[in-house]
Structure formats: C-alpha cells, structure tokens
Amino acid sequence: MSEHDNDHDHEPLPDEYVDEDAEHLAFEEEEERALVAETSEGAQELMPRGTTSAGELRQEVGAVLRLPEGGFVNPGDIDIERHDDQTMIINMGPQHPSTHGVLRLMLELDGETVLRTKPIIGYLHTGMEKQGEELTYVQGTTNVTRMDYLSPLHNELVFSLATEALLDVELPPRAVWIRMLMAELNRVSSHLMWMATNGMDLGSTSMMIYGFREREMVLAFFEKTTGLRMNNNYIRPGGVAADLPDGWQDDMGILCDTILARSYEYDELLTGQPIFRERTEAVGNISAEEALALSVTGPILRSTGVPWDLRRTMPYLAYDKLDFDVIVGSYGDNFDRYSVRLNEIRESIKMIRQITEMMPPGDYRVQDRKVTPPPRARIDESMEALIHHFKIFTEGFRVPEGEVYVAIESPRGELGCYMVSDGTSKPYRMHIRGPSFVNLQALPLLLRGGLMADAVAVISSVDPVMGEVDR
Amino acid sequence: MSATTAAASPAGILPEVPRLPDRLVDQLAFPARDTYKQMVAAFKDAGFEMCADLCAVDYLTHPGRSLPDGVAPERFEVVVNLLSLSTRQRVRIRVQVPESDPSVDSVTDIYPGVDAMEREAYDMLGIVFADHPDMTRILMPEEWEGHPLRKDYGVGRVPVQFKEAPGPR
Numbered sequence: 029m030s031e032h033d034n035d036h037d038h039e040p041l042p043d044e045y046v047d048e049d050a051e052h053l054a055f056e057e058e059e060e061r062a063l064v065a066e067t068s069e070g071a072q073e074l075m076p077r078g079t080t081s082a083g084e085l086r087q088e089v090g091a092v093l094r095l096p097e098g099g100f101v102n103p104g105d106i107d108i109e110r111h112d113d114q115t116m117i118i119n120m121g122p123q124h125p126s127t128h129g130v131l132r133l134m135l136e137l138d139g140e141t142v143l144r145t146k147p148i149i150g151y152l153h154t155g156m157e158k159q160g161e162e163l164t165y166v167q168g169t170t171n172v173t174r175m176d177y178l179s180p181l182h183n184e185l186v187f188s189l190a191t192e193a194l195l196d197v198e199l200p201p202r203a204v205w206i207r208m209l210m211a212e213l214n215r216v217s218s219h220l221m222w223m224a225t226n227g228m229d230l231g232s233t234s235m236m237i238y239g240f241r242e243r244e245m246v247l248a249f250f251e252k253t254t255g256l257r258m259n260n261n262y263i264r265p266g267g268v269a270a271d272l273p274d275g276w277q278d279d280m281g282i283l284c285d286t287i288l289a290r291s292y293e294y295d296e297l298l299t300g301q302p303i304f305r306e307r308t309e310a311v312g313n314i315s316a317e318e319a320l321a322l323s324v325t326g327p328i329l330r331s332t333g334v335p336w337d338l339r340r341t342m343p344y345l346a347y348d349k350l351d352f353d354v355i356v357g358s359y360g361d362n363f364d365r366y367s368v369r370l371n372e373i374r375e376s377i378k379m380i381r382q383i384t385e386m387m388p389p390g391d392y393r394v395q396d397r398k399v400t401p402p403p404r405a406r407i408d409e410s411m412e413a414l415i416h417h418f419k420i421f422t423e424g425f426r427v428p429e430g431e432v433y434v435a436i437e438s439p440r441g442e443l444g445c446y447m448v449s450d451g452t453s454k455p456y457r458m459h460i461r462g463p464s465f466v467n468l469q470a471l472p473l474l475l476r477g478g479l480m481a482d483a484v485a486v487i488s489s490v491d492p493v494m495g496e497v498d499r
Numbered sequence: 500m501s502a503t504t505a506a507a508s509p510a511g512i513l514p515e516v517p518r519l520p521d522r523l524v525d526q527l528a529f530p531a532r533d534t535y536k537q538m539v540a541a542f543k544d545a546g547f548e549m550c551a552d553l554c555a556v557d558y559l560t561h562p563g564r565s566l567p568d569g570v571a572p573e574r575f576e577v578v579v580n581l582l583s584l585s586t587r588q589r590v591r592i593r594v595q596v597p598e599s600d601p602s603v604d605s606v607t608d609i610y611p612g613v614d615a616m617e618r619e620a621y622d623m624l625g626i627v628f629a630d631h632p633d634m635t636r637i638l639m640p641e642e643w644e645g646h647p648l649r650k651d652y653g654v655g656r657v658p659v660q661f662k663e664a665p666g667p668r
Contacts, residue, residue, distance in 0.1 A: 071635040083632030087614060150638040158647055320548045323612025336584050433580050433591060435551065444552050446578060450561040459554040469615050498638060
C-alpha cells in the first residue's frame with residue numbers, strides 16, 4: 029500500500045488531477061471556515077501572538093505584578109523569540125472530564141511546556157443574577173443555592189445575611205449557631221469532594237471512592253435536617269427553615285469521629301506517598317503578592333502564607349466565640365493547597381464539636397411577623413394566620429432601600445453578595461462575587477512554565493465550581 | 500496629592516470626595532469619573548491590598564436613591580469594594596456613569612484581579628472600561644446582542660437559543 033503511494037508521489041500528476049485537487053482543497057477550506065465560524069467565540073479565545081495586544085499577552089502569561097514606579101519594560105519582550113510555528117495552541121474542554129464541569133482552556137504549548145493560558149467561561153451561564161431580580165427575597169435562596177452547588181448552604185447564608193443587613197433584624201442565637209453548624213458541615217463535605225476529585229485527577233481512584241463515601245455521611249445528615257441532599261434552601265432570611273432533628277448531637281458525634289479518623293487514613297494514602305508528593309510539590313506555585321494582586325482568596329491565598337480567613341479576620345455569625353486555627357501553607361504550590369484543605373476539614377470538625385456543645389436553646393428563626401410566616405399549626409385555626417402566610421409566600425416582605433455588601437468565607441474563598449434594594453419585595457440588584465470566578469484568573473500564572481501533564485492537577489487545586497463561575 | 504496618608508480614609512485621600520455615613524461599611528466614597536482611578540490608586544498606596552469585588556448597577560427604574568450632596572445621580576453606577584488585609588477594613592467606591600457615555604477608566608493596572616470582573620460588568624451592563632487589555636464578553640457569546648442585566652433588556656426576546664430550532668412557538 030505504502031509502496032504504491034510512494035510510487036505515485038514521484039510521478040508528475042496530469043493537469044486535470046491537480047485542478048480537482050485544488051477544487052477539493054478549496055471545498056475543504058470552505059468547510060473548515062464554516063466550522064470555525066460556527067464554533068468560534070471570537071475575541072474571547074486565545075489568539076496567535078501576532079494578533080494579541082501587549083497587555084493581553086502579559087495577562088495570558090500570568091505577569092500580574094505592577095512594575096516598580098518609573099520602571100519600564102516592553103511587554104512584547106516576553107518570549108518574543110518564540111515564533112508561532114514553534115508553538116501550538118490547543119483547546120482543552122469544555123467537555124474535558126478533568127476540567128470539573130464546563131471549563132474551557134486554551135493553552136499555548138511549546139512541546140510539553142505551557143506558555144500561555146486563557147480560561148474561556150460562560151458555558152454554564154444561566155443568568156442567575158438577572159433571575160434574582162425577578163424573585164422575591166423569600167424565593168431568592170432557592171435561586172442562589174444552585175450557584176456553587178458543592179456548598180449550597182454558604183450561598184444561602186450570604187444571601188440571607190445581606191437581606192437581614194438591609195432589614196436590620198437580629199437573629200435569635202440558636203438560628204445563628206445552627207447556621208454555623210450547617211456551614212461547617214458543608215465545608216467538610218465540599219473539601220471531601222475536592223479531595224476525591226483531586227485524587228482522581230492525580231490517578232488515585234481509591235481517594236475518589238473514599239472522599240465520596242465520607243461526603244455521603246454529611247449529605248445524609250443534610251437530608252435528615254433539610255429534606256434535601258443538595259440545593260437545600262435551608263438557610264432563609266430570618267433564620268433557618270426547620271429546627272435540627274432529634275438526636276442530632278449523636279449524629280454529630282459519629283460523623284466527627286468517623287471523618288476525623290478517616291482523615292488520617294488520607295495521610296497514609298496521599299500525604300506521605302512519594303508519587304503524590306512528586307506530582308504536587310513545587311507544581312503550580314503562586315506567591316502571596318501575586319495572589320493578592322489577582323484578588324485570589326480562600327485556600328489558595330492561605331497556601332501562600334497569608335493568614336486571611338474571614339471567619340477569623342472579619343467574624344460573622346458567632347465565629348468569634350469558637351476556638352479554631354487558620355491553616356496556612358508556605359510555598360503556595362499544589363501540595364500546600366492540598367494540606368490546607370485537608371487540615372481545614374479537621375478544623376471544621378473541631379468547630380462542629382464545639383458548636384454541638386455550645387448550641388443555645390430557643391427559636392430557630394426570628395419572631396418578626398414581617399419576615400417570618402406563622403407556624404403550620406396556627407394556619408389551621410386562624411384565618412389571619414392563613415392570610416399572613418399566603419401574603420409572605422406570594423408577595424414577600426418589603427425590604428428598606430439601601431445597598432449592602434456582605435462577605436463570608438466559603439470553602440473556595442470570599443463569597444460576597446452586593447445587594448441593592450429599592451424598597452420593594454424583590455432585590456433591585458443582586459450581585460454575587462463568586463470566589464471560583466475570581467480565582468480562575470490565577471490559572472495562567474499557575475500553569476505557566478509547567479508541564480501539560482500537571483495542568484489537570486493545577487486546575488483541580490484551584491477547585492473551580494463552574495456553577496458559581498458562570499452563575 | 501498626598502497618597503501616603505497613614506489613616507486610610509477617603510477624607511485623607513481625596514478631601515473633596517463626598518461621603519455618606521453607612522452602618523454596614525467602614526467607608527463609602529463617591530468620586531467623580533475623572534478622579535476615580537486616581538482615588539483607587541491612592542487607596543492601593545494607603546494599604547488596601549486587594550480589590551475584593553467590582554460590579555455595576557443599572558439604576559434606570561430606581562433613580563431616587565440616596566446620594567450625598569454634590570453627586571448627580573446617573574443611570575449606571577460602578578461599585579468597587581476594596582479590602583485592606585493589614586487593617587481589616589473595607590471601603591466601597593461608587594462611581595456614577597452616564598447613559599450617554601457608559602465608560603470609565605479601567606483599574607486593571609492597579610489591581611490585575613479586576614480583569615474578569617470588569618469584563619463581566621461590560622458583558623452584563625455594557626460599561627466600557629477604557630484601557631482594559633481585553634475588553635470582550637466573558638459569560639455571553641461574542642455575537643450576543645444587548646447587555647442582559649440592563650433594566651431595559653428585552654427578557655424573552657430570544658424565543659429559543661438553539662439555531663436549528665424552529666422559530667417562535
């Protein structure tokens with residue numbers, strides 16, 4: 029076969045064949061152009077160096093730091109000796125299984141080395157901020173809980189805190205402590221999920237199974253308390269939806285003991301394992317200055333040694349009454365981010381134990397008739413209670429005019445909510461500052477100069493949740 | 500301008516900037532469009548290491564909001580939340596942006612981390628950030644028409660997103 033082909037190559041082709049070939053080529057080119065036009069995202073994509081502006085190029089190589097005053101460098105000098113024909117731009121995602129959802133990356137490679145990266149997002153954009161303007165404050169939590177689907181309770185919490193700040197209501201202590209308990213449990217489940225997928229990305233399928241197994245314990249408790257495993261709609265403006273179930277202290281005891289004991293099994297499985305350390309140590313480094321400049325928060329910022337945890341530094345709920353440590357790393361590499369998250373699971377368990385002991389009695393939601401619907405039993409005996417209940421769930425309650433920005437520490441970093449109220453029962457503007465959305469900006473920096481094979485591990489260590497990135 | 504004021508307050512940084520008392524935030528400043536970037540730079544020098552958030556609001560149907568004297572309300576507002584890790588403070592800067600010329604200086608060269616947030620504000624509300632290195636849409640497709648979070652955006656204008664699907668049902 030090949031011999032025959034070779035023979036053919038040496039013979040000069042008759043004219044009519046050449047013409048057909050050219051026609052065929054033109055047709056193929058036309059087809060390719062049509063395909064490109066159909067799938068192209070235009071300027072959002074990573075373009076060849078020749079057509080990229082200097083500032084954009086600087087971002088794509090992750091050069092984020094401002095030069096000292098008066099300093100001058102031509103951004104075009106960065107890798108200017110590399111020509112386009114030596115490098116290759118490849119596309120990764122949005123359907124790639126290791127991109128944690130629908131993240132799409134365009135990478136410029138020189139052999140195995142990553143030179144430039146551009147995350148292209150929006151494939152899961154569902155207009156939740158717009159939808160938030162159409163829903164009342166009562167309905168709003170069902171909307172925001174679907175943003176970061178791995179830590180739904182944190183989304184509900186930040187939405188509720190913003191609403192309550194505008195309403196100026198003070199919660200009963202039990203509601204605050206229940207919220208804190210659920211938020212910490214959610215942090216454990218989210219970090220366990222991260223441990224599982226990170227293990228999977230590095231080839232440790234056992235970690236995948238173990239992480240999901242332990243997470244299931246937390247989700248089972250969520251189901252018992254809220255009725256749902258995910259997207260709970262449990263934390264609502266004015267308190268929480270229901271009291272904790274009977275015997276919850278026993279559940280907490282079992283859950284804490286089991287997960288804590290098993291977290292030491294992960295040490296044996298991963299922390300001390302030479303292959304795991306080789307793959308994670310000194311991979312995807314970021315310095316504290318770079319992390320701050322890029323507005324990176326959460327475990328990535330703490331892995332660089334900055335002890336910034338909103339639970340400690342700007343306490344909300346009752347975190348100032350708990351005794352816990354802020355975990356920091358020192359090198360800002362993949363391994364530090366792993367260790368920070370693993371130890372945060374242990375800290376959260378420490379907090380859950382304290383909350384279990386210190387849980388105050390009392391109401392689980394504020395007894396403010398404006399915000400709180402009447403209890404179910406009252407509806408059967410009182411017409412006024414029925415009307416009141418109906419009013420709150422159809423019209424909602426009015427929130428005074430004003431603007432507020434509330435931030436909490438979600439498992440991924442600073443989760444903020446900027447809410448504008450025009451005095452009606454629907455938010456005028458509800459902006460969510462998603463930590464994954466902002467943290468993704470660190471990817472070009474983390475990936476630069478690294479190997480393509482490590483890219484998957486680095487993406488995983490950023491822990492992006494696409495539901496929150498795209499909202 | 501003395502940018503190295505020890506006490507990081509808007510009064511110390513730009514004395515002429517109007518302010519409002521607010522129980523929910525440490526400081527709230529309303530610079531004009533042409534002093535906005537200068538003010539952000541001054542805050543950065545005064546120890547606000549991080550830009551926590553940047554977003555925009557369309558006040559088309561809610562014009563009567565409370566603003567300090569001397570600030571004329573415009574249709575759009577760009578809201579920047581800066582964070583000081585060393586002094587544990589937040590400051591919020593609100594810039595009025597007129598409908599006729601919805602543009603404001605980009606602060607990407609002061610805080611590189613606002614890159615994605617400014618792109619989002621452009622995508623969702625159509626506010627152009629001058630000198631932004633890559634002013635393209637970030638969440639919506641490149642050929643999308645309109646800016647979804649504007650209050651006059653036609654919701655339901657597009658019957659179905661898939662090109663091959665039959666027309667309006």
